[in-house]
Amino acid sequence: MITLFKQATVIDPAQQKNRVVEDILIRDGRIVAALADDETIDQVIDCTGMIVMAGAIDMHSHIGGGKVNIARMLLPEYQAMRRLQEPEAHLCGPNCSHPATPNTTDTGMRYIEMGYTAAFEPAVLAVNARQAHLEMGDTPMIDKGGYAMMGNDDYLLRLISQQADQKTINDYVAWTLHATQTIGIKVVNPGGISAFKFNQRRQDLDQQHSHYHITPRKILQVLSRAVHEIGIPKPLHVHCNNLGVAGNFQTTLDTMGASDGLPMHLTHIQFHSYGLEGDKKFSSAAAQIAEAINRYPHITADVGQILFGQTVTASGDSMMQHLNAKVANPKKSVIMDIECDAGCGVVPFKYRDQNYVNALQWAIGLEIFLSVNDPWRVFLTTDHPNGAPFTSYPHLIRLLMDKTFRNEAFDRLNLDAQAMSNLKALDREYSLYEIAIMTRAAPAKLIGLQDRGHLKPGAAADITVYREQADKEAMFAKPEMVFKDGALVVKAGRVIKVVWGATHTVKPAFDLGIERDLKHYFDRYHTMQMHNFKISDDQIAEDGRNHVLNHSKEA
Amino acid sequence: MTSIPIALNHACPACGLLCDDIDPQQLTQLDQVCKKAATFYTREIPASVASIRGTPATLSEAIKAAAGLLKHAVAPVIGGASTDVHGARALIDLANATQASVTHLNAESTLRNMRVLQQRGWQTTTLTEVRNRADVIVMIGTDVVTYNPRFFERVVWVNEAMFTSAHARQIVYLGGQALDTRPGCSPDGRAPQVIACADADLPAVVAALRALVLGRPLSATTVGGIQVSVLQSLAETLQSATYACLVWVAKAFPHAHAELIIENITETVVALNQKSRAMGLSLGGSDGDTSVNYAHTWRQGVIIDAPHWSKHDALVWVNSFSPHAELPVVAGPTIVLGAADSVFTNPPDVFIPVATPGLDGHGQQFRVDGSVTLPLTAAKSSAHPSLSSVVQQLLAALAEGDAT
Numbered sequence: 001m002i003t004l005f006k007q008a009t010v011i012d013p014a015q016q017k018n019r020v021v022e023d024i025l026i027r028d029g030r031i032v033a034a035l036a037d038d039e040t041i042d043q044v045i046d047c048t049g050m051i052v053m054a055g056a057i058d059m060h061s062h063i064g065g066g067k068v069n070i071a072r073m074l075l076p077e078y079q080a081m082r083r084l085q086e087p088e089a090h091l092c093g094p095n096c097s098h099p100a101t102p103n104t105t106d107t108g109m110r111y112i113e114m115g116y117t118a119a120f121e122p123a124v125l126a127v128n129a130r131q132a133h134l135e136m137g138d139t140p141m142i143d144k145g146g147y148a149m150m151g152n153d154d155y156l157l158r159l160i161s162q163q164a165d166q167k168t169i170n171d172y173v174a175w176t177l178h179a180t181q182t183i184g185i186k187v188v189n190p191g192g193i194s195a196f197k198f199n200q201r202r203q204d205l206d207q208q209h210s211h212y213h214i215t216p217r218k219i220l221q222v223l224s225r226a227v228h229e230i231g232i233p234k235p236l237h238v239h240c241n242n243l244g245v246a247g248n249f250q251t252t253l254d255t256m257g258a259s260d261g262l263p264m265h266l267t268h269i270q271f272h273s274y275g276l277e278g279d280k281k282f283s284s285a286a287a288q289i290a291e292a293i294n295r296y297p298h299i300t301a302d303v304g305q306i307l308f309g310q311t312v313t314a315s316g317d318s319m320m321q322h323l324n325a326k327v328a329n330p331k332k333s334v335i336m337d338i339e340c341d342a343g344c345g346v347v348p349f350k351y352r353d354q355n356y357v358n359a360l361q362w363a364i365g366l367e368i369f370l371s372v373n374d375p376w377r378v379f380l381t382t383d384h385p386n387g388a389p390f391t392s393y394p395h396l397i398r399l400l401m402d403k404t405f406r407n408e409a410f411d412r413l414n415l416d417a418q419a420m421s422n423l424k425a426l427d428r429e430y431s432l433y434e435i436a437i438m439t440r441a442a443p444a445k446l447i448g449l450q451d452r453g454h455l456k457p458g459a460a461a462d463i464t465v466y467r468e469q470a471d472k473e474a475m476f477a478k479p480e481m482v483f484k485d486g487a488l489v490v491k492a493g494r495v496i497k498v499v500w501g502a503t504h505t506v507k508p509a510f511d512l513g514i515e516r517d518l519k520h521y522f523d524r525y526h527t528m529q530m531h532n533f534k535i536s537d538d539q540i541a542e543d544g545r546n547h548v549l550n551h552s553k554e555a
Numbered sequence: 556m557t558s559i560p561i562a563l564n565h566a567c568p569a570c571g572l573l574c575d576d577i578d579p580q581q582l583t584q585l586d587q588v589c590k591k592a593a594t595f596y597t598r599e600i601p602a603s604v605a606s607i608r609g610t611p612a613t614l615s616e617a618i619k620a621a622a623g624l625l626k627h628a629v630a631p632v633i634g635g636a637s638t639d640v641h642g643a644r645a646l647i648d649l650a651n652a653t654q655a656s657v658t659h660l661n662a663e664s665t666l667r668n669m670r671v672l673q674q675r676g677w678q679t680t681t682l683t684e685v686r687n688r689a690d691v692i693v694m695i696g697t698d699v700v701t702y703n704p705r706f707f708e709r710v711v712w713v714n715e716a717m718f719t720s721a722h723a724r725q726i727v728y729l730g731g732q733a734l735d736t737r738p739g740c741s742p743d744g745r746a747p748q749v750i751a752c753a754d755a756d757l758p759a760v761v762a763a764l765r766a767l768v769l770g771r772p773l774s775a776t777t778v779g780g781i782q783v784s785v786l787q788s789l790a791e792t793l794q795s796a797t798y799a800c801l802v803w804v805a806k807a808f809p810h811a812h813a814e815l816i817i818e819n820i821t822e823t824v825v826a827l828n829q830k831s832r833a834m835g836l837s838l839g840g841s842d843g844d845t846s847v848n849y850a851h852t853w854r855q856g857v858i859i860d861a862p863h864w865s866k867h868d869a870l871v872w873v874n875s876f877s878p879h880a881e882l883p884v885v886a887g888p889t890i891v892l893g894a895a896d897s898v899f900t901n902p903p904d905v906f907i908p909v910a911t912p913g914l915d916g917h918g919q920q921f922r923v924d925g926s927v928t929l930p931l932t933a934a935k936s937s938a939h940p941s942l943s944s945v946v947q948q949l950l951a952a953l954a955e956g957d958a959t
Contacts, residue, residue, distance in 0.1 A: 072857070073669065073673070074673060076673055097856035098856075103856035104853050104854060105854065127926060131849070131926075131928050134850070134928070135853045154687075154717060197684070197688065197798070197832065198718075198832075199797075211718070325676075332675050332676035333676040334677060335679075336678070336679050336680065337684045338680075338926045339682075339684060339926055340683050340684060341683075525715065525717055526683050527927075528575050528683075528927060529576065539930065542641065543641060
């Protein structure tokens, strides 16, 4: 099958192409430079006047796994609520679930309708990876992948406290990537989830864990080095200590120095950019955070923008979510300790523009977006569903691209919050090219998806075709066409063909000798056997809807 | 990844614990290990065939008959749903194709827990945390072992725990009838504390415990025949524990509105966690109840339904782990996609034998604590198809009917 995209206006930052009008050829789901002499074109897509980009990639979105499903179970009222005028209601059909707690079908459908062709679950508990993959396997239309959570698992904390050599840790990290079928490593509140199980209520970066007598800084050093040395592209994904706490920006700045210059990605950094200024002792530290990101080339960040409305926060950070449970809305929450491996906290939340803290959170996120100079190092996320459902991305894109629209929204905020933000002084408007960097080229490069996020020959034909509109929210909400692996799957904002996507993984080489000690550990302390912890390619592919893509070179 | 070769043991789906140490060579000698596992692994798998109203039929005839019945149904229900995750996925596909409601053999106990979750949320833990941390374990209204025979062996009296002295744990039974408390004795013979009360009094006793943990004054001196001082001392034990675990089994409560007892347990945990550490643990479970409810939730966005049999005009019944379960009566035909060793008082309209995950088929199953999913491996061979493959054929037959 050969398809020609004719007269496309290409925006492809990986090739520095900004509105280059050209043809694109696709053969059997891949972009090709040219056809052989005897080949003929089966299908011509007239793209005259259309903006063509690679499919968008969400590098941080809670789309599957235990806490996501707990959120669905916890909040049946959201399904009744979905008929109300949510900001995203225009995206929803009559049968769709609430965008904060979408079922797996809706997750895939809503993403592809917006031109997203991949999403990465950033908090796969290693012990819960099988569930995460079952849910992602039931998510149609898009590619999936996950980052395995480490840094609160007792096996690693024991290794570090026993001063195990770095090679042992590297082997364990690589083993975990294999066992959990993931593509990156995340650490959530390093040491803090474990510390909460020992009745610690806060864990600062340089504070010793009460049982293991190691610091989060040490955990970050060891893990960032392991990720670097096993040679996977995705830098350590870090959810800092002190999530959501007023004054936490200092922890965030200090965390940037914890990896000794090795790459780290600080996630949902908006939730970690709070100062202590003002009458309410809660202020924006976006300027300091953005300035530090600009200064440190080894740091990348995604924002975790909040948008107003009803959502739910689902986090691995049981320690901080236990505190946040006091402000749950509706008033209920789930906190779990899980398998000497991790934890979770699910707390429903309603962000209101007349609430001082919420209004300032909104402004802080936008201040960071507009103050980080390099769009290759700041990523467009709402930490779905924690800051807002991913279905609000088109709205967020308009806030970034349209200063008038942004300032009008700002004028509606709580007045005390307005007085504490310099947002209106920030004149920047993102260009389409910069949006393409943030949502395509940069996430593919960060995660190591060599054949995604761009339109070079050899790339998978995940392609989004937009009709350019002055209203950028309308433009990004409903692309004209979306192609997944070369197949036309969305036309005029509606899914016309169901496909299932694949699961992206890395499988770095490691010394299998680590399994001797791991097996001993499982036999001594666990309630399952080591071999059952590991997920095979066949198990991912079971029921025929999914398969594993390995981005590592064969070891 | 290539791996150190090991003789793989089976994970046993006979209860919610999914003990994954079942030696394939010892399947007929499990009596001393676990009665539930022994019963499960000694199930005979007859070479039974499909039937229509008790008369043997080919698989394709039975599929066609089932599709015909379902096409005429206005409000079908999928019941029993005793299967694994893959079976659950298939049943949800079937539900979406036929507008059927999905319920489960254990819907009553599952929904008791879900009502608490949806009303208040909760704070819970998992088996490995309990194994390594819990220094006080209180079982409320249950001995656990009636439902999960190997709980003490696998989780409590283990050789080694990372953060506590396993053999020094304090075991308390609060309420419950005809309990087998012998497994609560420590390996060195220390007896558990048994605080008995009548079932009718358990709600008040648990409410009193919660009040005492919250530091609220009680004017009574006894509750349900128990001295308040005994409950006060239990409250203090919980408050001073390093990691207290409050265990319940939703099925074990004979009470109407047992969710109110469960909520008092989970809210006691929430109160304890203001200052010390404690967690709830819901045990019991299986027939794949957690798997089916979870898969239903992620596929449909909502939990399974409560059964209202008389409101349905067709039943699809799946009984893989409970071949003897009584068929409910609906206002219409019954189709059983069931275990080969199913037993019926009256034969269903259509019967199609399917493999049982973990017995004569593979699968994946959720453990009762919800965070862990384990692969199920076939312990025996049989020619019976998987539930998924039968449902796929049924869906194809339904679609064919639509086309004509």
